Amino acid sequence: MKILITDGFLVNAGGVSWKPLEEIGEVIYYDDTTSEQLPERIKDVDAAFTNRVRFPAEIFQYANKLKMIGTFGTGVDFIDCKVAREHGVSVCNIPGYGRGAVAQMAIALMFEICRRTSFFDDFMKNTGWENPIEPVVSNVRQMELTGKTMGIIGMGDIGYAIAKTAMALDMKVLAYRRHPVKELECDQLRFVDLDILLKESDIISTNCPLTDETRYIINKDSIARMKDGVILINAGRGALFNTQDVVEALDSGKIYMAGVDVFDPEPCGKNHPLATHPRCVASPHVAWSPLETRQNLVNRSAENLKALLDGTPKNVKN
16 A cells, blocks of 8 residues: 655654554655646555645546545645545545644633733843833733633634633633534533624634635624624634735724734735734744644544545545
């Protein structure tokens, strides 16, 4: 069996072990693969694993033996799942792999906005704290989270991990998903429709999959229904935000600040209007990338492939 890794560089950084896949078959590894290189590389392999390399409809004419495409992540929006199915190719993802890591990044972005730790650290190191009534320090806006309401759009594994952290901070949680899980409700958490979430939340975190229905779910209309001074957090998918609409709302003050780990497009370059906005705390799509999280991706990718070979496929998205 031949197993292709199309773009393992980001997964491999720092040295993960590929042994779980090597025990199944011959691993053909590439740091990256361009769209021009993919047709040749996909020939005669039985399984392919991708991080961000796209698999459009036309690529499947070259996939002579391919039975599975595995994603090193949860999203499959960069793979033509319909055409894959027509060619007998299963598309498998890794649900919940980053539950801890991505939730922690969302909370870290929220903390940075509300408590400004990097600003104070920079002040201590580069200015020095000499005046007990230093106005530069006392005039920095901070926010206590106790009693605030967090709205979570997309209450899956990651969303619920964020919710549990918010509740531990004595916050209220409003959750929105297509199929509410009433068993999760408690005094601090309840499922509501999107309109109520937008109207009542002080902080909104987007954690839903990117689909035709959720693309640009944060836009001019939805922002208009939010509280003045709302905080937005996005560690999900960049295109959940309409960039221009969010930037305009930051400029007007409708949105107080945004904490963003994902952008539209990616990589977003040096001049992206949201990434470079003075009231956006930005990071380069690293929520998923602790070493432990990436090793978990490899381990669970091997489990998906073994299950397919055993005739009991799991985590199939098409």
